[in-house]
Amino acid sequence: IMVIGVLDDYSDVRPSTKIFGQLIVATIIVYLGNSVVPAIGDIFDWRDGNQQGLGPLAPLISIIAIVALINAYNMVDGHDGLLAGIFQIFALSLIVFCGLEGGWELQLLLLLLVLSVGIFFFFNVSFIVPRSCQSFLGDAGSMFLGLMIAFAAINLTNEEGEIVRRVQIPWILGLPIFDMLAVVFDRIRIQGSVIKADRRHIHHILLARGVTKKMVLIVLLLIHFSLNIVGLLGGLFHFPDWALFWGLIPA
Numbered sequence: 001i002m003v004i005g006v007l008d009d010y011s012d013v014r015p016s017t018k019i020f021g022q023l024i025v026a027t028i029i030v031y032l033g034n035s036v037v038p039a040i041g042d043i044f045d046w047r048d049g050n051q052q053g054l055g056p057l058a059p060l061i062s063i064i065a066i067v068a069l070i071n072a073y074n075m076v077d078g079h080d081g082l083l084a085g086i087f088q089i090f091a092l093s094l095i096v097f098c099g100l101e102g103g104w105e106l107q108l109l110l111l112l113l114v115l116s117v118g119i120f121f122f123f124n125v126s127f128i129v130p131r132s133c134q135s136f137l138g139d140a141g142s143m144f145l146g147l148m149i150a151f152a153a154i155n156l157t158n159e160e161g162e163i164v165r166r167v168q169i170p171w172i173l174g175l176p177i178f179d180m181l182a183v184v185f186d187r188i189r190i191q192g193s194v195i196k197a198d199r200r201h202i203h204h205i206l207l208a209r210g211v212t213k214k215m216v217l218i219v220l221l222l223i224h225f226s227l228n229i230v231g232l233l234g235g236l237f238h239f240p241d242w243a244l245f246w247g248l249i250p251a
Contacts, residue, residue: 001070015196026150039051040052074146091149093232106156231244
């Protein structure tokens, strides 16, 4: 995924080529790494242990989900500090929650990424360092972080004892998921290309309406943090699966 990103940063790889490469990576992770989403959860409140399994479609849906997450997090990397801040909140949420629930495997890897991305954050935000000192993730970095997020989300929900429930994950994934869905539906509505880059993302809209870059970053990180809080509280207080799942629609 880093190779694909570096090539794109160097010479603007076509979107279809990027997605093809992402599909190969996702297929390797699903079939060789056994990182599969086997079920959604008790979203119909049957209370009989049924987790609404995905059956034979599980590998295919898992591949699509990984590619979608890679692109969702790549899409928000259009504003200084936004992707780094979103990743920090996501990773810290999982680290804290899994620490409370007694799971410490992938969390150590997430902690390493939190520390490194945290340092990067300060050199990415223009109102913290001069423009000449700024550094950027590029597609290589943003797609790598998206891949790590997808990998962590799938594997933590598959851990024995279900430390993190699958219905919590969309809330913890947060803002990039809602932003991507809104942009995709808008592109379909105007009959544009679903994969072609544009300026319909929420940070672009806020900037176009005159909101300062600093305030855009603060507002969007607060929204992402709020979504994470819902997911974490849902786990700590054992909100039913159906409430967390269907609550995504009005959100």
